[in-house]
Amino acid sequence: AQSVTQLDSQVPVFEEAPVELRCNYSSSVSVYLFWYVQYPNQGLQLLLKYLSGSTLVKGINGFEAEFNKSQTSFHLRKPSVHISDTAEYFCAAEIQGAQKLVFGQGTRLTINP
Amino acid sequence: DVKVTQSSRYLVKRTGEKVFLECVQDMDHENMFWYRQDPGLGLRLIYFSYDVKMKEKGDIPEGYSVSREKKERFSLILESASTNQTSMYLCASDSGGNYEQYFGPGTRLTVT
Numbered sequence: 001a002q003s004v005t006q007l008d009s010q011v012p013v014f015e016e017a018p019v020e021l022r023c024n025y026s027s028s029v030s031v032y033l034f035w036y037v038q039y040p041n042q043g044l045q046l047l048l049k050y051l052s053g054s055t056l057v058k059g060i061n062g063f064e065a066e067f068n069k070s071q072t073s074f075h076l077r078k079p080s081v082h083i084s085d086t087a088e089y090f091c092a093a094e095i096q097g098a099q100k101l102v103f104g105q106g107t108r109l110t111i112n113p
Numbered sequence: 114d115v116k117v118t119q120s121s122r123y124l125v126k127r128t129g130e131k132v133f134l135e136c137v138q139d140m141d142h143e144n145m146f147w148y149r150q151d152p153g154l155g156l157r158l159i160y161f162s163y164d165v166k167m168k169e170k171g172d173i174p175e176g177y178s179v180s181r182e183k184k185e186r187f188s189l190i191l192e193s194a195s196t197n198q199t200s201m202y203l204c205a206s207d208s209g210g211n212y213e214q215y216f217g218p219g220t221r222l223t224v225t
Contacts, residue, residue, distance in 0.1 A: 009153065032212055043117070043203060043216030044156075051212060090155060099144060099163070099209060100171070103156040 004093050006104035013081055014112050021076040021107045023091030033074040034092040034101065035065055044090060050074065061085070086111045116140075117217035119204055125223045132191040134220050136204030143209050145187035147171075147179060150201040150219070162187055163209075194224045 007022040025031060032051050036044040048059025055067040065076045074091060091104040120135035138145065144163055148156040148171075158171030160179040168179050176198060180188045187206075191198055201221050205214040 004155075006155075034212075036216075041218070043218045044205075044214075045216065046213045049212055092156075094212070100146070100158060100161055101156075101214065102158075103148075105153055105155040 004091050004102050004104040006089075006091050006107050008107050009105065010108045010110065012110045012112060015083055016080045018079050019077065019081050019085075019109065021089050021091075021109065023074045023076065023104055025072050025074065025091075025093045027072070027093065027095060030096050032094045032096060033065075033067060034094070035059065035063070035074075035076050036090045036092060036103075037061075038088045038090065038106075040087070047076070047089075081109075081111050083111050083113065085109060117204055117206055117215050119202075119217040119220050121220050122218060123221050123223075125225065126191075126194050127225055128195060130191075130194050130224075132194050132222065132224075134189040134191075134202055134204075134222070136187045136189070136206075136217055137185055138187075138204075138206040138215070139185065140206065140208070140215070141184065142206035142215075143184075144207045145181065146205040146207075146214065147177075147187065147189045148203045148205065149173070150203055156203065159189065194222075196224050198222065199224045 005024045013019045034049045035047040038044045048057045050057045050067045058064045092101040117138045146161040147159045162181045178190045203219045204217040207214045
Protein backbone atom coordinates (compact mmCIF):
# COMPACT_ATOMS: atom_id res chain seq x y z
CA ALA A 1 0.00 0.00 0.00
CA GLN A 2 1.14 3.47 -0.74
CA SER A 3 1.88 5.71 2.21
CA VAL A 4 3.29 9.16 2.80
CA THR A 5 5.26 9.95 5.95
CA GLN A 6 6.07 13.39 7.25
CA LEU A 7 8.83 12.92 9.74
CA ASP A 8 8.16 15.97 11.90
CA SER A 9 4.80 16.87 13.39
CA GLN A 10 6.02 20.33 14.45
CA VAL A 11 8.91 22.49 13.31
CA PRO A 12 9.69 25.74 15.14
CA VAL A 13 12.11 28.14 13.45
CA PHE A 14 13.14 31.75 13.83
CA GLU A 15 12.11 34.35 11.30
CA GLU A 16 14.52 34.64 8.35
CA ALA A 17 16.05 31.24 9.11
CA PRO A 18 16.02 28.43 6.53
CA VAL A 19 13.61 25.54 6.93
CA GLU A 20 13.24 21.99 5.59
CA LEU A 21 10.08 19.94 6.01
CA ARG A 22 10.66 16.26 5.36
CA CYS A 23 8.47 13.87 3.39
CA ASN A 24 9.02 10.26 2.39
CA TYR A 25 6.75 8.08 0.32
CA SER A 26 6.59 4.36 -0.25
CA SER A 27 5.49 3.02 -3.55
CA SER A 28 6.65 0.53 -6.12
CA VAL A 29 5.21 2.56 -8.99
CA SER A 30 5.81 6.05 -10.25
CA VAL A 31 4.03 8.73 -8.33
CA TYR A 32 3.08 12.33 -8.64
CA LEU A 33 4.05 14.34 -5.55
CA PHE A 34 2.58 17.48 -4.01
CA TRP A 35 2.96 19.91 -1.15
CA TYR A 36 -0.13 21.72 0.12
CA VAL A 37 -0.32 24.48 2.73
CA GLN A 38 -3.17 25.20 5.14
CA TYR A 39 -3.22 28.62 6.75
CA PRO A 40 -5.21 29.00 9.99
CA ASN A 41 -8.96 28.57 9.48
CA GLN A 42 -8.63 27.95 5.76
CA GLY A 43 -8.70 25.04 3.34
CA LEU A 44 -5.62 23.66 1.66
CA GLN A 45 -3.92 25.26 -1.32
CA LEU A 46 -1.26 23.86 -3.62
CA LEU A 47 2.33 25.00 -3.03
CA LEU A 48 4.02 22.93 -5.71
CA LYS A 49 3.90 19.63 -7.54
CA TYR A 50 6.25 17.16 -9.17
CA LEU A 51 4.93 15.24 -12.16
CA SER A 52 8.08 14.55 -14.18
CA GLY A 53 11.22 16.22 -15.48
CA SER A 54 13.50 18.34 -13.34
CA THR A 55 13.79 16.99 -9.82
CA LEU A 56 13.93 20.48 -8.33
CA VAL A 57 10.48 22.03 -8.29
CA LYS A 58 9.76 25.66 -7.46
CA GLY A 59 6.46 26.72 -6.00
CA ILE A 60 4.70 29.76 -4.65
CA ASN A 61 5.91 31.99 -1.80
CA GLY A 62 9.59 31.08 -2.33
CA PHE A 63 9.22 27.38 -1.52
CA GLU A 64 10.94 24.61 -3.45
CA ALA A 65 11.14 20.84 -3.18
CA GLU A 66 13.47 18.19 -4.47
CA PHE A 67 12.34 14.79 -5.70
CA ASN A 68 14.82 12.06 -4.81
CA LYS A 69 13.79 8.75 -6.30
CA SER A 70 16.54 6.67 -4.69
CA GLN A 71 15.61 7.92 -1.22
CA THR A 72 11.87 8.10 -2.01
CA SER A 73 11.81 11.61 -0.59
CA PHE A 74 10.26 14.94 -1.52
CA HIS A 75 11.50 17.44 1.06
CA LEU A 76 10.22 21.02 1.09
CA ARG A 77 12.62 23.92 1.65
CA LYS A 78 12.66 27.67 1.99
CA PRO A 79 15.89 29.63 2.44
CA SER A 80 14.38 32.35 4.64
CA VAL A 81 11.00 32.10 6.34
CA HIS A 82 8.59 34.86 7.27
CA ILE A 83 5.99 35.11 10.00
CA SER A 84 3.32 34.69 7.31
CA ASP A 85 4.62 31.17 6.56
CA THR A 86 3.13 29.97 9.82
CA ALA A 87 0.79 27.19 8.70
CA GLU A 88 0.37 23.44 8.45
CA TYR A 89 2.04 21.77 5.51
CA PHE A 90 0.93 18.52 3.93
CA CYS A 91 2.84 16.25 1.60
CA ALA A 92 0.72 14.14 -0.74
CA ALA A 93 1.21 11.51 -3.42
CA GLU A 94 -0.88 10.18 -6.26
CA ILE A 95 -0.14 6.96 -8.10
CA GLN A 96 -0.29 7.80 -11.77
CA GLY A 97 -3.79 7.22 -13.06
CA ALA A 98 -5.34 6.69 -9.63
CA GLN A 99 -6.92 10.18 -9.51
CA LYS A 100 -6.83 10.33 -5.75
CA LEU A 101 -4.29 11.59 -3.24
CA VAL A 102 -2.73 10.04 -0.16
CA PHE A 103 -1.71 12.64 2.42
CA GLY A 104 0.94 12.66 5.08
CA GLN A 105 0.19 13.49 8.69
CA GLY A 106 1.05 17.17 8.32
CA THR A 107 3.82 19.36 9.75
CA ARG A 108 2.98 22.46 11.73
CA LEU A 109 5.50 25.20 10.97
CA THR A 110 5.78 27.86 13.65
CA ILE A 111 7.83 30.98 13.01
CA ASN A 112 9.21 32.80 16.03
CA PRO A 113 10.22 36.47 15.80
CA ASP B 114 -10.64 31.88 -9.49
CA VAL B 115 -11.82 28.40 -8.68
CA LYS B 116 -14.20 28.41 -5.81
CA VAL B 117 -15.23 25.50 -3.64
CA THR B 118 -17.81 26.38 -1.04
CA GLN B 119 -19.11 24.35 1.88
CA SER B 120 -22.49 24.95 3.41
CA SER B 121 -21.35 25.52 6.98
CA ARG B 122 -18.11 26.46 8.73
CA TYR B 123 -19.26 25.11 12.10
CA LEU B 124 -21.93 22.56 12.88
CA VAL B 125 -23.07 20.99 16.15
CA LYS B 126 -25.26 17.89 16.02
CA ARG B 127 -26.50 15.31 18.49
CA THR B 128 -25.66 11.61 18.45
CA GLY B 129 -27.99 9.72 16.15
CA GLU B 130 -28.96 12.70 13.99
CA LYS B 131 -28.74 12.53 10.20
CA VAL B 132 -26.24 15.13 9.00
CA PHE B 133 -25.81 16.61 5.54
CA LEU B 134 -22.65 18.42 4.50
CA GLU B 135 -22.91 20.21 1.18
CA CYS B 136 -20.13 21.16 -1.22
CA VAL B 137 -20.41 23.20 -4.40
CA GLN B 138 -17.71 23.99 -6.98
CA ASP B 139 -17.98 26.52 -9.78
CA MET B 140 -15.32 25.30 -12.24
CA ASP B 141 -17.13 22.43 -13.96
CA HIS B 142 -14.72 19.91 -12.43
CA GLU B 143 -15.39 16.23 -13.03
CA ASN B 144 -13.84 14.95 -9.79
CA MET B 145 -14.97 15.77 -6.28
CA PHE B 146 -13.70 14.48 -2.94
CA TRP B 147 -14.62 14.39 0.73
CA TYR B 148 -11.89 14.16 3.37
CA ARG B 149 -11.81 14.30 7.12
CA GLN B 150 -8.92 15.98 8.87
CA ASP B 151 -7.83 14.95 12.36
CA PRO B 152 -4.73 16.09 14.29
CA GLY B 153 -1.80 13.78 13.71
CA LEU B 154 -3.62 11.82 11.01
CA GLY B 155 -3.56 14.31 8.16
CA LEU B 156 -6.35 14.09 5.60
CA ARG B 157 -8.11 10.81 4.99
CA LEU B 158 -10.30 10.21 1.96
CA ILE B 159 -13.90 9.26 2.73
CA TYR B 160 -15.50 9.14 -0.72
CA PHE B 161 -14.86 10.55 -4.17
CA SER B 162 -16.79 10.94 -7.38
CA TYR B 163 -15.63 10.96 -11.01
CA ASP B 164 -18.91 12.05 -12.49
CA VAL B 165 -22.55 12.70 -11.76
CA LYS B 166 -24.14 9.76 -9.96
CA MET B 167 -20.77 8.02 -9.73
CA LYS B 168 -19.10 7.38 -6.40
CA GLU B 169 -16.15 5.44 -5.10
CA LYS B 170 -15.21 4.52 -1.55
CA GLY B 171 -12.09 6.05 -0.14
CA ASP B 172 -10.06 4.82 2.79
CA ILE B 173 -12.60 5.41 5.57
CA PRO B 174 -16.16 5.18 4.14
CA GLU B 175 -17.77 3.45 7.12
CA GLY B 176 -20.60 5.50 8.61
CA TYR B 177 -20.80 7.83 5.61
CA SER B 178 -22.58 8.00 2.29
CA VAL B 179 -22.50 10.52 -0.56
CA SER B 180 -24.71 11.91 -3.25
CA ARG B 181 -23.86 13.61 -6.53
CA GLU B 182 -26.98 14.48 -8.47
CA LYS B 183 -25.46 17.50 -10.26
CA LYS B 184 -21.93 17.98 -11.48
CA GLU B 185 -21.24 20.98 -9.26
CA ARG B 186 -22.60 19.56 -6.00
CA PHE B 187 -21.29 16.73 -3.83
CA SER B 188 -22.98 15.93 -0.53
CA LEU B 189 -21.65 13.95 2.39
CA ILE B 190 -24.22 12.24 4.59
CA LEU B 191 -23.78 10.90 8.07
CA GLU B 192 -26.72 8.54 8.43
CA SER B 193 -26.55 8.43 12.23
CA ALA B 194 -23.95 10.74 13.66
CA SER B 195 -21.65 9.43 16.36
CA THR B 196 -19.17 11.20 18.62
CA ASN B 197 -16.22 9.63 16.78
CA GLN B 198 -17.30 11.54 13.68
CA THR B 199 -16.45 14.83 15.37
CA SER B 200 -13.86 16.24 12.96
CA MET B 201 -13.00 18.78 10.30
CA TYR B 202 -14.50 17.85 6.92
CA LEU B 203 -12.91 19.15 3.74
CA CYS B 204 -14.33 19.04 0.26
CA ALA B 205 -12.15 19.30 -2.86
CA SER B 206 -12.49 19.18 -6.62
CA ASP B 207 -10.24 18.83 -9.64
CA SER B 208 -10.52 18.56 -13.38
CA GLY B 209 -8.53 15.35 -13.58
CA GLY B 210 -6.04 16.81 -16.03
CA ASN B 211 -4.05 19.43 -14.13
CA TYR B 212 -3.31 17.39 -11.01
CA GLU B 213 -4.34 20.11 -8.59
CA GLN B 214 -7.15 19.72 -6.09
CA TYR B 215 -8.99 22.84 -4.96
CA PHE B 216 -10.26 22.80 -1.41
CA GLY B 217 -13.16 24.39 0.37
CA PRO B 218 -12.67 26.11 3.75
CA GLY B 219 -13.88 23.10 5.72
CA THR B 220 -16.74 22.32 8.08
CA ARG B 221 -15.91 21.69 11.71
CA LEU B 222 -18.50 19.19 12.91
CA THR B 223 -19.04 18.47 16.57
CA VAL B 224 -21.26 15.56 17.56
CA THR B 225 -22.39 15.61 21.17
